[in-house]
Amino acid sequence: MKSRLLDRLLLAARVDAVAPLGPRLRLITLTGPDLAGLDWVPGRHVRLQLAPGPAAVDWLVGTLRTYTVWSYADRTMELVVFDHGNGPGAEWARTARPGDELMLMRPQGTFVTAPAPYHLFAGEETAQAAYGPMLRALPPGARVFGRFEVDSPDERLDLRPGGDLEWSYRRGRSAASSETLVEAVRGLELPAEPGRAYLAGEARTIQLVRRHLVEERHWPRRNVITKPFWTPGRKGMD
Ligand SMILES: Cc1cc2nc3c(=O)[nH]c(=O)nc-3n(C[C@H](O)[C@H](O)[C@H](O)COP(=O)(O)OP(=O)(O)OC[C@H]3O[C@@H](n4cnc5c(N)ncnc54)[C@H](O)[C@@H]3O)c2cc1C
Numbered sequence: 498m499k500s501r502l503l504d505r506l507l508l509a510a511r512v513d514a515v516a517p518l519g520p521r522l523r524l525i526t527l528t529g530p531d532l533a534g535l536d537w538v539p540g541r542h543v544r545l546q547l548a549p550g551p552a553a554v555d556w557l558v559g560t561l562r563t564y565t566v567w568s569y570a571d572r573t574m575e576l577v578v579f580d581h582g583n584g585p586g587a588e589w590a591r592t593a594r595p596g597d598e599l600m601l602m603r604p605q606g607t608f609v610t611a612p613a614p615y616h617l618f619a620g621e622e623t624a625q626a627a628y629g630p631m632l633r634a635l636p637p638g639a640r641v642f643g644r645f646e647v648d649s650p651d652e653r654l655d656l657r658p659g660g661d662l663e664w665s666y667r668r669g670r671s672a673a674s675s676e677t678l679v680e681a682v683r684g685l686e687l688p689a690e691p692g693r694a695y696l697a698g699e700a701r702t703i704q705l706v707r708r709h710l711v712e713e714r715h716w717p718r719r720n721v722i723t724k725p726f727w728t729p730g731r732k733g734m735d
Contacts, residue, residue, distance in 0.1 A: 507558065512525060527576065528573045567626060577654065608724040618662075623697070698726050
């Protein structure tokens with residue numbers, strides 16, 4: 498029974514290439530026949546089986562970690578994985594090699610763009626990994642604002658030409674509860690009408706930026722789309 502369930506849940510893939518995008522960011526390319534014809538919209542993520550584990554759910558699917566699909570075509574999928582330090586996901590970012598085999602779940606998720614007068618993105622290293630495909634999917638004339646905070650200039654990702662996109666640097670400070678990212682968003686000169694905001698990355702920082710947009714700029718809550726990726730003390734958020 499386990500193998501039938503696994504066949505429906507999990508796809509087999511092989512690491513095709515690993516390339517550095519910065520000191521702690523890796524572009525990992527997965528390929529394989531199971532990856533053909535997947536239903537993918539930019540912003541959707543996959544869950545990877547990175548290690549076996551003892552818990553009841555792990556018996557079925559192992560230790561899962563979640564990554565946004567950076568690009569997808571035919572039977573090849575790229576992920577941008579951040580090596581933050583300790584955890585099965587971070588370890589995979591450091592150790593994945595071409596030829597490694599792994600299982601993953603089909604693309605899923607609702608953190609995707611929708612038509613709006615303008616689009617606002619804010620977040621840290623892992624949020625950039627989600628915003629790349631979302632920004633590339635917007636029509637060429639879309640009005641775009643972005644404020645990003647990464648540790649150093651080497652950890653900026655190439656997200657989209659044009660738009661009002663700026664990065665600032667934490668230089669060793671934690672990305673959790675980042676008041677400086679809120680300050681950067683507060684400093685934006687936005688049109689008077691609300692746009693659509695996308696907030697991913699560390700959960701407490703997302704709450705702070707969301708509060709700024711809703712309470713200080715009086716945006717309707719439904720215009721602020723959030724997706725917490727991680728927070729200190731929690732493991733494997735999805
Ligand atoms: C929908 C979704 C999409 C995501 N997309 C991406 C993506 O495209 N690229 C990507 O790199 N990550 C992405 N993430 C985040 C990624 O899943 C987490 O960072 C993941 O938990 C890392 O797994 P781990 O095993 O290394 O650490 P875990 O075992 O999950 O966490 C252990 C501890 O490490 C710390 N930690 C975890 N992540 C970070 C971090 N990013 N920075 C600093 N400290 C951290 C926390 O203190 C946490 O308690 C996504 C998450 C979600 C929910």
